[in-house]
Amino acid sequence: MPPILSITTRGLNARATIMIIRNLSGIFTGEGFVQREGRRVRDDDCSFVAGPIDIAIDDRGTISGVGRELASPGEVIDGAGMIALPGFIDPHTHAIFSGDRSTEYFMRWAGKTYLEISQAGGGIHSTVTATAGQTSEELEALLRLRLQNMLACGATVVEVKSGYAATAEDELRLLRCIKRVSEDRAMPELRPSFLGLHALPRGRIESEFVDEMIAALPEVTRHELATQVDSFPEKGFFTRESALRFSAAAKASGLPCKVHADELCDLGSSAAFIRAGALSIDHLQHINNEAVSLLATHPTVATMLPATSFFVGIPYANARRLLDAGARVALATDFNPGTAPAFDLQLTHMLAASQMKMTPAEILCASTYNAAAALGLEKTHGAIMPGRVGNILLYSSTGAAAGLTMLQQISISRAKPFAVVLLGSVSEQPRHG
Ligand SMILES: [Zn+2]
Numbered sequence: 001m002p003p004i005l006s007i008t009t010r011g012l013n014a015r016a017t018i019m020i021i022r023n024l025s026g027i028f029t030g031e032g033f034v035q036r037e038g039r040r041v042r043d044d045d046c047s048f049v050a051g052p053i054d055i056a057i058d059d060r061g062t063i064s065g066v067g068r069e070l071a072s073p074g075e076v077i078d079g080a081g082m083i084a085l086p087g088f089i090d091p092h093t094h095a096i097f098s099g100d101r102s103t104e105y106f107m108r109w110a111g112k113t114y115l116e117i118s119q120a121g122g123g124i125h126s127t128v129t130a131t132a133g134q135t136s137e138e139l140e141a142l143l144r145l146r147l148q149n150m151l152a153c154g155a156t157v158v159e160v161k162s163g164y165a166a167t168a169e170d171e172l173r174l175l176r177c178i179k180r181v182s183e184d185r186a187m188p189e190l191r192p193s194f195l196g197l198h199a200l201p202r203g204r205i206e207s208e209f210v211d212e213m214i215a216a217l218p219e220v221t222r223h224e225l226a227t228q229v230d231s232f233p234e235k236g237f238f239t240r241e242s243a244l245r246f247s248a249a250a251k252a253s254g255l256p257c258k259v260h261a262d263e264l265c266d267l268g269s270s271a272a273f274i275r276a277g278a279l280s281i282d283h284l285q286h287i288n289n290e291a292v293s294l295l296a297t298h299p300t301v302a303t304m305l306p307a308t309s310f311f312v313g314i315p316y317a318n319a320r321r322l323l324d325a326g327a328r329v330a331l332a333t334d335f336n337p338g339t340a341p342a343f344d345l346q347l348t349h350m351l352a353a354s355q356m357k358m359t360p361a362e363i364l365c366a367s368t369y370n371a372a373a374a375l376g377l378e379k380t381h382g383a384i385m386p387g388r389v390g391n392i393l394l395y396s397s398t399g400a401a402a403g404l405t406m407l408q409q410i411s412i413s414r415a416k417p418f419a420v421v422l423l424g425s426v427s428e429q430p431r432h433g
Contacts, residue, residue, distance in 0.1 A: 018074035019057040019390075021421070025397045026051045027084040028407065029066065030383035033369035038301075038328040038378075041365045048403045055084060057390035061423030065386060079394065082418065083406055085364065086384050087156030087391030088345050089371035091191075092258075092282050092303055092332030095150075096143045096174050097164045099130025101337045105311060124164070124199040127337050131164040131174070140177045146335070146343055147187050153344040154417045156391035158188045159332075159375055161230055163195030168216035171196060175225035188422070189391075191375045193258060194220050197231035197238045197246055210242045214249040221253045227376065228279055232260040233269050240267045247276060256376060258303075262286040263314075274300045280330065280374035283308070284317045295327035301374040302327045304366070305334035306351035312339050319356035329358075330374045331366040346414035353411050360407040393417040 032045025049066075056065040056072070104122040117123060131139065143160070150158055162174040175192055182190035196213030200206055220226050229250040231243035247257035256279050261269040263283035270281050270291035281291075282303040295302055302322050309316045323329050331348050334340040342348075345367055352358040358366065372382030381389050395410060396418045409415065 018059045019077065020070055020072035020074070021055045021057075021077045021079040021082075021084065021392070021394070022072070023052045024054065024079035024082050024084050024394075026403065026406075027053055027055065027066065027384055028086070028364060029385060030086050030364065030368050031385055033365040034383050034385065038365055038370040038373060039296075039326045040323070041361050043359070043361045043404055046361050046364055046404070046407060050403070052080075054079070055384060055390075055392065057421070061390050063384060063386050063388050063390050066384060077421075081397055082394040083397045084384060085393040085395065085410075085417075086368040086382055087393055087420065087422070088154040088367045089157040089375065089377070089381065090150060090155040090332050090335075090345055090367075091159045091280065091301075091330055091371045091374040092305060092334050093150075093158055093160055093343075094163060094195075094334070094336035095146045095158065095160045095343075096139055096162065096178055097127050097131050097337055098134040098139060098142060099127050099337060101126065102341070104338060105341070108312065122338070124338060125202065127164045128166050128199065128201070132166065132170060136173060136177050139174070140181050143177065143181050144184070144187065147181070147190075150335075150343050151188050151420055151422070152416060153346055154393045154420060155345055156188050156393075156420065156422055157191060157372070157375065157377065157381060159191045159193055161193040161195040162226075163198035163230070163232075166201040168196070168212045171213070172216060172219055172225065175220065176223075179223075179225055185423070185425070191228070191377075192226045193228050193230040194226035194250070194255070195230040195232070197233070197243055199232070199237060206238065206242055210238075210246055213246055217250055217253045217255070221255060226255060228256045228258055230258045230260070233267055234260070234264050235267070240269050240272060243269065244272060244276060247273070247278070251277070258282060258374070262288075262291075270294075274298050279376055282332070284322070285309075285315050287317070287322075292322060292325050292327065295322060296325045299328070299373070301330045301370055303330040303332050303374050304352065304356065305332055305340065305348075306356055307340040307342055307348050308334045309355070310347075310351055311341065316351075316355045319352065319358055323358070323362060328370045328373055329362065329366050330370040331363065332371070332374075344414070344416075346416065349411050350414055360404065360411045363411050364407060390421060390423055392421040394419040394421065
């Protein structure tokens with residue numbers, strides 16, 4: 001665990017500057033992404049500002065200034081030799097679970113079918129059983145460990161889904177665990193999703209199960225256990241109609257929705273959920289033309305999860321088709337035990353570049369501003385601009401590399417940030433050789 005340099009915030013004026021990152025070699029502010037609302041972004045939209053330049057953060061953890069030689073009444077961090085990026089945001093993870101399914105990857109790579117893996121005791125249901133067998137304290141400890149690793153890789157905001165439970169009561173237990181962990185200021189900011197429809201437990205009738213999850217919504221909203229809901233309509237899981245019914249009930253309770261859409265076949269989920277006002281539609285290997293045109297004019301974000309394709313061997317979603325149509329495209333790890341076991345956005349970025357042909361600017365936008373939009377945070381997060389939260393990554397600038405070249409390196413080298421500034425607290429990484 002890297003050391004945390006926490007900063008005292010009590011007893012200061014509400015808008016007093018308490019931290020300055022001084023003399024940075026440069027900043028990718030992402031201001032152009034904001035101006036374009038994350039659509040059709042070009043290299044210039046990374047809005048690189050060459051240093052020496054400073055960032056000031058106030059005692060609420062909000063960026064109060066970006067400029068040269070800012071006054072500094074508080075803590076000063078030496079940014080010399082560093083390039084600043086907006087903190088990454090991972091808008092799709094299944095990070096709370098117990099059990100290990102590494103064997104399934106090797107079975108799959110050895111040619112075993114889903115049915116054979118399932119018969120050998122694998123699949124989502126095995127994670128549900130393992131998770132049910134753990135205490136809440138054990139699950140929280142596992143989640144903390146994963147989040148610490150994600151933070152070290154630059155994920156300053158992480159969406160965490162429930163979903164590995166066989167009853168509404170157990171779903172609520174997972175959401176309460178996520179909430180308790182989210183109160184720890186040393187963790188990334190968490191955006192919990194109530195993934196009520198993930199896998200139908202054996203022996204349950206789908207409509208009754210959906211009713212049970214809908215009945216849990218008042219408890220979720222009363223205790224602010226989730227910021228959105230999610231569902232998994234796919235052949236063999238839930239129907240699109242069940243997912244829409246659950247999402248409509250959530251909307252009536254004040255919770256927006258996300259959805260796992262058209263990953264294994266075209267169920268028409270993408271278009272239906274864009275029309276239903278979903279924050280994001282995720283996966284999209286089989287998205288149809290109608291939905292692609294809708295994405296060009298609707299705020300719904302298209303979230304790509306290339307690590308899943310890498311580990312499972314299914315096709316990559318056609319990100320270029322969506323980007324060129326003017327969709328807002330985000331990237332996420334999909335971290336989960338069964339189909340995407342890597343928690344680092346660095347792998348996702350490398351695959352986005354090499355397999356999905358995304359440019360460094362598109363990748364940066366997809367992990368900052370557009371990822372914020374996928375979680376309803378586009379007005380407050382995702383760029384280094386006054387008034388936005390002070391979640392910032394500091395990368396060591398490497399001699400000749402500056403501006404776009406630096407961003408190209410970051411996209412493909414799997415380099416982790418040297419330090420992560422989280423709402424005005426710094427966690428420093430050990431310096432590499
Ligand atoms: Zn997922």
